[in-house]
Amino acid sequence: MKTYSISEIAATYHVTVPTLRYYDxxxxxxxxxxxxxxxxxxxDDDLGYLEVIDCLKQSAIPLKDIRVFIDWCMQGDETxxxxxxxxxxxxxxxEQRIAVLNANLDFLRWKKWYYQKANEAGTEQDFLIPGTKIVDGKWRQIYLKEQDDAK
Structure with a gap:
């Protein structure tokens, strides 16, 4: 069976050697x-565990929870x-975090569109409800229609 050094594993999973030592x-x-x-x-047998750890870590799961999961893996079928x-x-x-991130991305894209239009106009005043700093809702509707038309 092939073996790998800690530095090879670190390079494969894009973590530092000290991080792997800390995990251990x-x-x-x-x-x-x-x-x-x-x-x-x-x-090679370890690579599957490392892949799971890497995925869970990148999913923002706390290390203490990952440790519990790995302990269950070590215990066998009863877990x-x-x-x-x-x-x-x-x-x-x-999935919940992805939904929040997608909503944030949608909002950022709307604001990017808004600032592009304001830059092209040379002012925000054309987009605001007169006498306020509030963007007139019609502009969001125009943006959303453009997005629908692009689909």
Whole structure:
């Protein structure tokens, strides 16, 4: 079976060697073996765990929760229901975060469009309700119609 050094794993998963050492010391990598010199040695079997850890970490799941999940993995089949529930719960949370991010992205795109139009006009005054600093709602409707027409 092929083995990988900690630096190879760090490069593969775009993390630093100290980060991997921290993960190991924090109990996230209980599957990692050490060679005769005491260096961490990763195997092909470890790559699946590392892929899961990387995905969960990039999904903003706290390390303490990832550690619990990995502990369940190490325990074997008796924790399959817990692992399934964990993934289902994380999927729901991630979908909720994605929905919020998509709403924020939509708003930022609207504001970008607005500022582009204001820059082209050389002023915001043409877009505001007279006597206020409030953007007239008709401009948002114009933007939304342009977006629908572009689809």
């Amino acid at each position: 010391e924090s109990g996230l990598l209980p599957f990692v073996k050490r060679n005769a010199a005491g260096q961490r040695v990763f195997t 399959l229901p817990e692992r399934f529930k964990f993934m289902t719960d994380q999927e729901t949370l991630l």
